[in-house]
Structures are given as structure tokens and as C-alpha cells.
Amino acid sequence: xxxxxxxxxxxxxxxxxxxxxxxxxxxxxxxxxxxxxxxxxxxxxxxxxxxxxxxxxxxxxxxxxxxxxxxxxxxxxxxxxxxxxxxxxxxxxxxxxxxxxxxxxxxxxxxxxxxxxxxxxxxxxxxxxxxxxxxxxxxxxxxxxxxxxxxxxxxxxxxxxxxxxxxxxxxxxxxxxxxxxxxxxxxxxxxxxxxxxxxxxxxxxxxxxxxxxxxxxxxxxxxxxxxxxxxxxxxxxxxxxxxxxxxxxxxxxxxxxxxxxxxxxxxxxxxxxxxxxxxxxxxxxxxxxxxxxxxxxxxxxxxxxxxxxxxxxxxxxxxxxxxxxxxxxxxxxxxxxxxxxxxxxxxxxxxxxxxxxxxxxxxxxxxxxxxxxxxxxxxxxxxxxxxxxxxxxxxxxxxxxxxxxxxxxxxxxxxxxxxxxxxxxxxxxxxxxxxxxxxxxxxxxxxxxxxxxxxxxxxxxxxxxxxxxxxxxxxxxxxxxxxxxxxxxxxxxxxxxxxxxxxxxxxxxxxxxxxxxxxxxxxxxxxxxxxxxxxxxxxxxxxxxxxxxxxxxxxxxxxxxxxxxxxxxxxxxx
Amino acid sequence: xxxxxxxxxxxxxxxxxxxxxxxxxxxxxxxxxxxxxxxxxxxxxxxxxxxxxxxxxxxxxxxxxxxxxxxxxxxxxxxxxxxxxxxxxxxxxxxxxxxxxxxxxxxxxxxxxxxxxxxxxxxxxxxxxxxxxxxxxxxxxxxxxxxxxxxxxxxxxxxxxxxxxxxxxxxxxxxxxxxxxxxxxxxxxxxxxxxxxxxxxxxxxxxxxxxxxxxxxxxxxxxxxxxxxxxxxxxxxxxxxxxxxxxxxxxxxxxxxxxxxxxxxxxxxxxxxxxxxx
Numbered sequence: 001x002x003x004x005x006x007x008x009x010x011x012x013x014x015x016x017x018x019x020x021x022x023x024x025x026x027x028x029x030x031x032x033x034x035x036x037x038x039x040x041x042x043x044x045x046x047x048x049x050x051x052x053x054x055x056x057x058x059x060x061x062x063x064x065x066x067x068x069x070x071x072x073x074x075x076x077x078x079x080x081x082x083x084x085x086x087x088x089x090x091x092x093x094x095x096x097x098x099x100x101x102x103x104x105x106x107x108x109x110x111x112x113x114x115x116x117x118x119x120x121x122x123x124x125x126x127x128x129x130x131x132x133x134x135x136x137x138x139x140x141x142x143x144x145x146x147x148x149x150x151x152x153x154x155x156x157x158x159x160x161x162x163x164x165x166x167x168x169x170x171x172x173x174x175x176x177x178x179x180x181x182x183x184x185x186x187x188x189x190x191x192x193x194x195x196x197x198x199x200x201x202x203x204x205x206x207x208x209x210x211x212x213x214x215x216x217x218x219x220x221x222x223x224x225x226x227x228x229x230x231x232x233x234x235x236x237x238x239x240x241x242x243x244x245x246x247x248x249x250x251x252x253x254x255x256x257x258x259x260x261x262x263x264x265x266x267x268x269x270x271x272x273x274x275x276x277x278x279x280x281x282x283x284x285x286x287x288x289x290x291x292x293x294x295x296x297x298x299x300x301x302x303x304x305x306x307x308x309x310x311x312x313x314x315x316x317x318x319x320x321x322x323x324x325x326x327x328x329x330x331x332x333x334x335x336x337x338x339x340x341x342x343x344x345x346x347x348x349x350x351x352x353x354x355x356x357x358x359x360x361x362x363x364x365x366x367x368x369x370x371x372x373x374x375x376x377x378x379x380x381x382x383x384x385x386x387x388x389x390x391x392x393x394x395x396x397x398x399x400x401x402x403x404x405x406x407x408x409x410x411x412x413x414x415x416x417x418x419x420x421x422x423x424x425x426x427x428x429x430x431x432x433x434x435x436x437x438x439x440x441x442x443x444x445x446x447x448x449x450x451x452x453x454x455x456x457x458x459x460x461x462x463x464x465x466x467x468x469x470x471x472x473x474x475x476x477x478x479x480x481x482x483x484x485x486x487x488x489x490x491x492x493x494x495x496x497x498x499x500x501x502x503x504x505x506x507x508x509x510x511x512x513x514x515x516x517x518x519x520x521x522x523x524x525x526x527x528x529x530x531x532x533x534x535x536x537x538x539x540x541x542x543x544x545x546x547x548x549x550x551x552x553x554x555x556x557x558x559x560x561x562x563x564x565x566x567x568x569x570x571x572x573x574x
Numbered sequence: 575x576x577x578x579x580x581x582x583x584x585x586x587x588x589x590x591x592x593x594x595x596x597x598x599x600x601x602x603x604x605x606x607x608x609x610x611x612x613x614x615x616x617x618x619x620x621x622x623x624x625x626x627x628x629x630x631x632x633x634x635x636x637x638x639x640x641x642x643x644x645x646x647x648x649x650x651x652x653x654x655x656x657x658x659x660x661x662x663x664x665x666x667x668x669x670x671x672x673x674x675x676x677x678x679x680x681x682x683x684x685x686x687x688x689x690x691x692x693x694x695x696x697x698x699x700x701x702x703x704x705x706x707x708x709x710x711x712x713x714x715x716x717x718x719x720x721x722x723x724x725x726x727x728x729x730x731x732x733x734x735x736x737x738x739x740x741x742x743x744x745x746x747x748x749x750x751x752x753x754x755x756x757x758x759x760x761x762x763x764x765x766x767x768x769x770x771x772x773x774x775x776x777x778x779x780x781x782x783x784x785x786x787x788x789x790x791x792x793x794x795x796x797x798x799x800x801x802x803x804x805x806x807x808x809x810x811x812x813x814x815x816x817x818x819x820x821x822x823x824x825x826x827x828x829x830x831x832x833x834x835x836x837x838x839x840x841x842x843x844x845x846x847x848x849x850x851x852x
Binding site for chain 2: 054056058079080084085086087088090092094095096097098099100101103106107109110111112114115116118120121124138139140142156157159236248309311313348350351363371372373377378381383386388389390391401405406449450453
């Protein structure tokens with residue numbers, strides 16, 4: 001029997017690639033059966049996206065072949081059939097919206113099928129309803145949130161009724177609740193018999209696949225069932241990946257003598273196997289050290305509305321009140337659209353509140369007369385996806401832009417020091433053109449171009465989005481070292497597990513307000529607040545909570561990272 | 575206080591507002607043709623009174639379609655520095671009539687009444703045209719424009735005219751305008767966050783123009799990059815200009831649609847010939 005999708009000795013090499021570099025895809029062969037869910041993982045730049053673009057013929061092999069239902073992608077006559085068979089959802093939702101309203105966008109793919117108008121209208125409503133966007137059918141598409149845009153993109157693909165869907169990191173810009181909903185939808189599609197090929201940086205998403213493929217340098221390193229792949233810690237680390245937290249904890253729990261089956265891969269599975277406590281000790285509540293330091297930012301009842309006085313006006317802050325202490329790492333958590341980015345942009349003076357009071361260090365920012373330049377001297381902001389905001393040609397110039405505006409001395413040394421901080425070699429990179437850098441390198445340049453100004457308060461908007469596990473870890477280390485050198489750091493994110501590791505305080509935003517704020521450890525005890533805000537408790541916190549309920553003498557708020565929990569349990573079982 | 579970085583709010587480009595007025599209910603082709611006809615009238619008229627009459631007609635569309643004026647006013651305010659620069663150029667390079675009395679002379683430039691009138695006409699004409707174009711953009715979605723053009727141009731297809739290509743180019747261009755505004759906003763914010771001069775105090779067209787110029791190259795580069803991604807996304811959703819496509823909008827031309835075109839043609843003629851006939 002011929003396989004449903006057949007990839008044989010696939011090589012890809014664009015004409016522009018310098019001869020010393022090896023092929024982007026370097027001899028890939030594998031088959032996919034109909035109805036399978038395949039996850040592809042690997043570092044940034046390992047060839048994942050290039051690979052799946054071969055499956056619907058967006059790219060054609062330089063050598064070897066790809067066949068779907070026996071159709072060779074190299075044959076131009078198969079193109080139309082292929083595009084109907086295989087749909088694709090991209091990473092950045094905004095880039096795949098073609099038309100100006102939602103219904104028109106879903107219709108776009110159907111117009112291409114030359115579907116009659118009346119039939120098209122039916123299909124458009126049906127698929128918008130499926131993703132929950134029917135009420136918004138005639139809204140302008142560019143004003144949707146990231147999560148809504150991704151749903152719209154999925155509706156547009158589903159309407160064409162493909163048999164295979166390719167997903168290129170579809171959740172990297174989504175918050176936990178939206179991400180879970182999309183993942184569930186994808187698993188439902190698989191149940192309906194669709195073949196799913198799914199690229200991700202999140203190991204906990206890949207565990208749901210039937211098969212996992214690890215890619216590195218354009219070659220397949222391993223292809224196996226998830227339970228095999230995620231057992232092999234050494235293999236994952238070698239390839240810049242990590243083991244899913246569930247597996248990490250399960251492995252440790254087994255060393256404590258707990259009976260956790262080897263097949264446990266998902267959080268629900270692990271939670272179902274947690275043991276009851278049979279000892280006699282009681283929990284001992286250690287007192288926190290409450291270092292009260294000066295508040296460096298004080299925001300009171302901030303209000304802000306985008307596109308005020310237009311038909312598209314959107315209220316982003318609705319009375320946000322929060323304080324941040326000097327020289328600490330603060331987490332600002334919330335779902336997409338909760339107002340995190342808007343609040344950060346208030347802290348560096350780019351946006352000014354419509355109502356409310358805001359003090360940053362000694363500056364009163366609710367006073368529109370306070371010059372922006374004075375704020376910028378104290379506060380640096382690294383935007384979300386900062387690499388889309390480059391405006392110079394060369395790396396050195398991009399980083400030197402800020403110091404030049406402030407007419408700072410010793411420009412070379414400053415730029416060199418900032419590049420060293422993010423791990424870029426000054427001589428090797430300063431004259432490189434920005435567009436020749438990899439995604440990870442671009443992110444580093446963007447960080448350096450803010451760090452070079454050496455401001456005392458640093459704000460980061462979703463800094464780890466779209467990063468592979470190793471780069472994510474490096475960045476968290478950089479935050480700690482910046483904090484150790486006396487900087488106040490505020491990180492806006494929807495990934496609570498990262499904040500659990502590094503932040504001193506945590507504030508949660510929802511619908512333009514701060515709904516709770518305090519020491520990171522105490523906030524994690526407020527399960528309802530976290531759930532209500534649409535965020536997801538980190539797995540470790542969920543497990544600690546269940547262990548507490550099972551009678552284990554451990555304190556929830558002392559055990560919010562896996563390291564803390566493991567050492568606490570080691571003491572108990574010693 | 576509104577933000578100075580919200581370029582999107584300050585233009586109405588690509589910002590269709592869905593509505594259910596009499597004007598919205600008209601066939602997209604009729605709306606497109608009416609606006610085009612009025613555009614020509616405003617372009618051709620020679621007297622300020624003609625323009626004033628044109629402005630009244632254009633505002634009539636706002637009334638018919640229940641459109642907000644604020645986005646258009648903001649659009650005019652934004653483009654004013656550039657229009658004023660054009661007006662100054664007009665004054666410098668205008669050749670007045672031989673026997674015209676000179677009002678006054680600045681740095682060797684002789685200013686006469688006809689020079690001032692022509693500069694005023696230039697500014698006024700731009701203002702009316704901006705109102706008109708905004709009225710079109712606010713009241714008709716890009717897909718409706720595309721569908722209208724598609725159906726209007728269809729007859730030329732048999733002569734080898736690339737109707738599919740052309741309508742798609744227009745649809746993407748229109749879809750792109752708000753995207754470009756978003757890109758501009760992001761880059762301006764990035765520059766301001768690193769000490770770039772984005773603070774505006776008072777009305778200073780030269781400073782404003784100087785600030786916008788450095789945005790142009792990064793905007794073009796960014797737009798091209800996004801265009802590439804979008805082209806890939808379109809291709810993966812089966813777009814192929816050389817193949818037959820259907821349309822989400824089935825257009826139905828009714829009697830009232832014809833009246834709209836006839837009415838606007840009459841008005842446009844009146845605008846263009848104002849002062850010659852009366």
C-alpha cells in the first residue's frame with residue numbers, strides 16, 4: 001500500500017544560499033499515514049517550516065520528491081488539487097488575513113475554488129460558527145486580537161475542507177486559555193479523520209501527537225512515538241529541546257519511590273497518579289522575608305482608550321492600580337488583550353493616561369508636559385516581537401541609534417558591551433545586515449539596542465514568545481543578572497511558569513485592571529484569581545496543590561517551581 | 575489625550591464601517607462609479623464656488639451613508655503640512671498674468687491675487703478630494719470594491735485584459751493600508767522608546783515632515799516582507815490569478831442604482847462647469 005504522504009530523500013537549497021552552507025533540508029525521508037497527528041520539533045532554524053511548506057507545494061524540492069495521495073508536488077498540474085487537499089495555518093495570524101472583514105476572508109479561499117455565491121455564503125457562516133466568530137462576521141479583520149485572528153485563519157482553512165492541515169507554531173502568540181482551546185480543536189479535527197502536521201516549541205503540545213519528529217540542521221534526528229522521544233532526555237538536550245515538565249516531574253517522583261507508570265506524558269495523567277501522604281509530620285510555615293523597598297513605579301486608576309472618538313475605539317485600561325518596588329523582578333501576567341502592553345507603554349511614557357495618576361521614579365507621567373525624553377533616560381522598553389521594528393540596515397547602527405539620540409560618548413564601547421551582554425560578538429556582528437540574521441540573533445540585537453541605554457528600569461513585553469527552550473533559558477538568566485546589577489525589571493507575559501522561576505512580585509491583569517498583586521509565592525495560592533483571568537496555573541503549582549490535598553506536609557507557596565517541590569519532597573521521604 | 579502614534583486612528587484608510595443605510599444598499603458598482611464621476615468633477619472645476627458646491631455634494635454622501643466626519647478631518651489635518659508645502663511651491667512657480675497688480679513681494683517672489691487664488695484652490699481641492707476618497711473607503715469594503723471592479727472589467731477579459739490580477743492587486747493594496755499604518759506606529763514607538771524625536775509641541779510642519787521621512791524606508795522594507803508572507807498565505811489558500819474565481823458578492827444592478835449614477839453625473843457636471851454656466 002502506498003503511504004498517504006510520502007517524502008523521499010528531500011533536499012532543499014535556495015539559489016541564494018552561499019556554497020559553503022549545507023542544504024536547508026538535507027535528505028529527509030519519511031511517510032505519514034492518513035489521519036495521523038505528527039508533531040515536528042527542533043531548534044529555531046532547524047528547517048521545520050521549510051519542511052512543511054514542501055507538503056503543500058509552496059516550496060519544491062531541489063532533489064527527491066514529496067507525494068500527497070500519490071500526487072507529486074513537482075508536477076505543476078497537481079498544484080490545484082494539492083492546495084485543496086492541504087491547508088496551512090501560519091505562525092503570525094496577522095500575515096494570513098487577506099480581506100478586510102471576517103466573512104470576506106473566509107470567502108477568499110472559497111472564491112479560489114470557484115464556488116457559487118449561495119453555497120459560499122452557507123459555508124462561510126458554518127465555519128465562522130465553528131470557531132465562534134459568527135457574530136463578528138462583518139467586523140474589520142485587522143482589529144481582531146491575536147487569538148481571534150488565529151481562529152479566523154483556521155476557519156478560512158477549514159472552509160476549504162482539506163484532508164491535511166499544516167500548522168506552523170500556531171499557538172506561539174496565544175495565551176494559555178486560547179491555546180488550550182485551539183489545541184482541543186486540533187485534536188477534534190484529528191478525530192474527524194484529518195491528517196495533522198504540527199510544528200511547535202512547546203513539548204507539552206507535542207505529547208498529544210501520534211509521532212514526533214526531531215529536526216536538526218535539515219536532517220531528521222529521530223522519529224518515534226512521544227512516549228519514546230520524551231523519555232530520552234539526552235537526545236532532547238542535544239538538540240536544544242527540553243523534556244516536558246510532566247515527564248521531568250514524573251521522573252523525579254519515581255526516584256522518591258512513587259509508582260508513576262512509564263507511560264505518563266500529560267498533566268492529567270500525572271495528577272491521577274499522585275500518592276496520599278502516610279507519614280505523621282505537619283507542615284511548617286516559614287515566614288517570608290518581606291524586604292520593603294521604595295516603590296519606583298506607582299500607578300493609580302489608569303485609564304486609556306485606543307482610537308478614542310472613532311467607531312473603532314477600544315478601551316484598554318479601565319482603572320489599573322499597581323505599585324512596583326525598586327530593584328526587583330516583577331511579573332505582569334494576563335491573557336491577550338488584558339492590557340499588559342498598554343500598561344507597559346504607559347510606564348515608559350509613550351502613552352499617557354486619559355485619566356489617573358502615574359509616577360515613575362521622580363516623574364509625574366499623568367502630566368502631559370513631562371517630556372518623553374526624560375522618561376526614556378530612566379525606562380527602557382523591549383516590545384513584543386521587537387525584530388519587526390528594526391529601521392536601520394546594519395546591526396551596529398541599529399544598536400547605536402539610542403546612544404546617538406542622547407549624544408552619549410564612547411559609542412563603540414557601549415555598543416560592544418551591550419552586544420556582549422546578549423552574547424553577540426562585536427567584531428563578528430556589527431557590520432552584518434539585519435536581514436541576514438536568524439530569528440534568535442535578531443531578538444538578541446533588539447535586546448541589545450535597548451540594553452545599550454543602561455536605563456534603571458527595564459520593561460519586557462512577551463520576551464520569550466516564539467523562542468526555543470534553550471534561548472528561553474538564556475534570556476531568563478539574563479534577567480536575573482540584570483536584576484543583580486541593580487535594575488528594576490518588569491516582564492509582561494502569559495507564561496506563569498517563567499515568572500514562578502524568576503519574579504519577586506506578580507500582578508495579574510484582566511480587562512484593563514490589576515485584579516491581584518503581591519509576592520509571587522502568595523499570588524500562586526490564589527487559584528481562583530488565576531483561573532478567572534484566563535491564565536493557567538503552572539503544572540508544578542497544580543501538583544503541589546494536589547499533594548497538599550493528599551496530606552503531604554508541604555506549603556503551597558513555598559513550592560511553585562519544580563526544583564523547590566522536588567527538594568521539599570526529598571526531605572519528606574528521606 | 576490621544577496618542578501621537580495612532581496613525582491608524584488618524585487615517586480612515588481601509589477602514590470600512592459596515593452600515594445599513596440607503597447608500598450602503600446600492601450596488602457596489604453604482605457607488606464606485608458615482609464617486610469616480612464626482613472625483614472628475616472636483617478635479618476639473620476652475621472656480622472656488624465650484625469646489626464649494628463639490629464639497630456640499632461630497633458631504634451629502636456622508637449624510638446619506640451616515641458616516642462620521644472625524645476620521646476625514648483628522649486625515650486632512652495630517653496631510654495639511656504636505657499640502658501647504660505644495661501650495662508654497664505653487665506660489666513660487668506660478669507665472670502671473672502680465673498686467674496683474676502685485677500685492678507684495680517676499681524674497682523676490684511677486685505675489686498677486688491670481689497666485690493666491692490658485693494656491694487656495696490647490697489646498698481646497700485637496701481637502702474636498704480627501705473627503706470624497708474617505709467617503710468611499712468608509713462606506714465600501716475592499717471586497718465590494720474588488721467585486722465591483724471585477725464585474726465592471728469582466729467584458730474586457732475577452733481582449734486579454736488581466737481582470738483577476740488587477741482586482742487582486744487592488745484588494746491587497748487596500749488591505750495593506752491599515753497594515754502600513756500599524757507598521758509605522760510600531761517603528762515610531764520603537765524610535766521614541768530609544769530617544770527618537772517624536773514629541774510634538776504646537777504646529778511645526780517642517781519638523782513633522784522631518785520626522786516622517788526616516789519612517790519611509792523601514793516601512794517599505796517591512797511591507798515588502800509582510801507582502802511576501804501574505805503572498806505565501808494566499809497561495810496556500812489556493813489563489814491562482816490565471817484560474818477562474820467566483821465572488822462572495824453577487825451584484826444586482828437595480829433601477830435606483832442607475833438613478834444614483836445619473837444623479838451624481840449631473841452633479842459632477844454642475845461642479846465642473848460652475849462659473850461657466852452660471
